Amino acid sequence: MMTAPASTLTVDLTQRFPGIVSADARPGYSGFIVEKDSLIEVATAIRDEFGFDLLTAVTGVDYFPDKMEVVYHAYKTTGGPGLVFRVQVPRVDPIEVPSLINVYPGADLQEREAWDLMGIKFTGHPDLRRILMWEGFEGHPLRKDWKEPFYEEDAKPFKSRWPDGRFTMAEDKNPFKDNLKFPQDFDPEKWTPDNDESLYQTLKRYTVKDEDGLETDRIVVNMGPQHPSTHGVFRAAIMLDGETIVGLKPVVGYLHRNHDKIGERNTFLQNMPYTDRLDYFNSMSNNLGYAIAVEKLMNIPVAERADYIRVIMAELSRIQNHLVFVGMLLNDLGAMYTPALYAFEERELILDIFEAVAGSRMMCNYLRFGGVVRDVPPYVLQKIKDLVFDRLPAKTDEFERLLSENEVLVSRLKGVKVLDAETAVRYSVTGPVLRAAGVPYDLRRADPYSVYDRFDFDVAVRPNGDMYDNYAIRIDEIRQSLRILQQAVKQIPDGPINSQKPQYQVRVPAGESYGRIESPKGELAFYVVSNGKPNPWRYHVRPASFVNITALEKMCIGTKIADFVALLGMLDIVMGELDR
Amino acid sequence: MYGKGILKGLSVTWKRFWSTYLEDISWVMSGKKRYFTEEGVKHRSSKHARGIFTVQYPEEQLITPEEFRYVPFLVYDEGVDGKKEVRCTSCGICAKVCPPQCIWIVRSNDPNTGRPIPEPTEFYIDMDICMNCGFCAEYCPFDAIIMDHDFDIASYSRNVYNMEKLLKPASYYRQIRPENYARNEAERKAKETAKAAKAAGAAAQAGT
Amino acid sequence: MDNEKLSLPQYDIPDDVQNAVAITTLDRLYNWGRRSSVWPLMFGLACCAIEMIAAQAARYDMARFGMEVMRPTPRQADLMLVSGTVTKKMVPSIVRLWNQMPEPKYCVAMGACASGGGPFKEGYNVVAGIDKLIPVDVYIPGCPPTPQALIAGLIKLQQKIDKQSLRKVHWYRKGPDVMEIPVPILGPDLIDPRRNAEIKSAAAALATKESA
Structure with missing residues (x-):
């Protein structure tokens, strides 16, 4: 079933700001183009007058050779279609766009990313440093005229592979015999590295002098990138006053695998297995988000049976994600292993299903544009029924018995603030963390995609926004997912599993599309720009984890260092998605 | 309490x-x-x-479920007196569809005419790039490249597989993926009979 | 591959090792002790790390091989399982961790990314294989290797340990300890200090090529 394309023209900005805002008239595009100098004024009006309180994505697009564009996607937390507005600037350095950090604080890290990878300077941003790469790196990699060291051709498939594909290592083609690129006449011995000096400089602003002019000693503690509780290669530079956190800067990019750049070289289909490796717990959800974005652009329907299969797989992956979340959270809190081991047992059974239908436990690569790659065999459907009717409900109860009332856990979690509703929305936090703060914003209801509108389920909400609610909402969501699954496996219709013929070259008309889904970690969105060629012109992932950590500093300041690990655990970050 | x-x-x-x-x-x-x-x-x-x-x-x-995929391999049919009839026609679809571009194929040319013949001279897969996505097997029109079930392939050096390491017999394919094999064989038979019928029809037409 | 050849029966035993029964028995005991308590560093990089955790969990249970003790500190670890994509930004930390591990130490490149860059090899922030900096003992292909494949790879590592001999292992040799690997520097791109001269000359060649 097709969801109606979200019309953004429900709001007419051109009447409110004549001469400043114009409708985007390019074929395949929607939204408004805002004059650069009035951006802050317009954005404030969009937030306050029109009620688009959640800025989900800030995306830089390089329209080589003449323009640079920054695209903003704003939504209402009450649901409904979004608003796309954009700024266009000539592609001549310095490329400057006013920062929206004071209107939407959630733009913070995304603007830093656009500066890092695109070289768009956001004037007024208080801490515009590189984020995914390191200070001192040469160039802005996502610009179309920047070529990586192993650059071969603008688009895949590469000509060297066939018909005369003699095996050559990529290293042999590079002048430095490795994945390296240095400016001409570079002398490594004369180089002075940054050594995180700029990071420590920004932390210095938290230094305070008391009334007597005494500067209290503050300690900077680096947690990560190698730390057992940071869920991967996450690093936080934390400034401490005694045991209290007074300043914190997340340092990311240790797993920056150049997803966007590789995605622009790939054909549309080739990106599908790469999306598996974003949030590697939930490859099915990632597939779904990307498929929805491209299907919107191609304007093709999805086979009905396939839509049900997609929902089943996405919800199964949500269950196993939340199970692992609870297990890992308890690990972080010091309840080593027992809950995690119990969680992994159930996860294994769910992964068995993925392995049987898709072929791989983690990297499913299961969805195709218009459907799925192969049908669910009857014996697997039976297995799914076994799990969602018998085993998982019982095991969720067991989990609750094990943990939910445990006095030690409750006293550790209850009343420890994570985020309140207002801050969460301001910082563009989505997913369970937002819902645990009392905002019932779930894309499956707020902006339904696939066939979620056919199922009867509740959006799990908890009122307090403390750690206990953040834990409990995951259990609630498992129960709601089970409800959806029980309906889906009963209702699943027979029929074809793909509305299209299997093909490896899909025709995608020119235009842009923003496909978003409620991934287990929050809003996962793909912004895809096509110019009619087999490869996307721009392919941008708006990951939930990356945007959610914008609020980390706000969450942690004033708390004790011992709570940091738990607070970070609450956000449920995954580095593959965070760093891409 | x-x-x-x-x-x-x-x-x-x-x-x-x-x-x-x-x-x-x-x-x-x-x-x-x-x-x-x-x-x-x-x-x-x-x-x-x-x-x-x-x-x-x-x-x-x-x-191991039937659809499990690890690394790809090439299928050959065992001809008479043990001759290896490689199914691959070096059409290059797998090399084109491969997302990380880890497949290298050299197409054979007839030494006399210079025209391409449907058989690869060289076939390489860099297993240190391969992402096990299964696209090559999915889009191969000849069922010549199949995803393997054997995962016990760790080694003491880097892995670039050439033809010799990639080739495995069709009987092995039948053993690891019986359902897929049966379906492919049925499709192939149907195609052949259709072709034969068409040829017979053409011959009959030419005869009249 | 050399190691495998060494253990073939037709391999000539050197004179000085013949009749060294005591040593071989001792070797066996020594290797048995080491192979049964390979403690991995608790160190995960990317997707493969999740499969590594899964291999630790109940279904695969690496404790059966004495490998369940994941040490978060490199000082107590014997094995570095490089589980995921090695990025240029991360590699200085990885080399530092490796330098801090005491001998005898082993490195397993788990998955395509750690072995040779994997699907992300073409990326500008990716090191094409950890073996460019750290000597790797076992390569496990797969993206990601399933927990069973990981265990199969670790069994290969145990086989390798089994073939080592007290007489030959370098960590009991006299003389300076094995050289520390110089930590790479983050410059305009990743600088491996061992290759400074090479980089300088290549960059100079680039300039002459450009002007020509």
């Missing part, structure tokens, strides 16, 4: 602990073997799994 929640939790772990013994005993009483048998492994991956959950690789192995 303080401590009730803790006791509740402990009852769960306590039950789990005893269920390992109870489960083992019940299997012994019923005269079945729980370990190192296919039945036992199947039971441990079903909804009834309780007690010991471990599958003791390498002594026993999980049941």
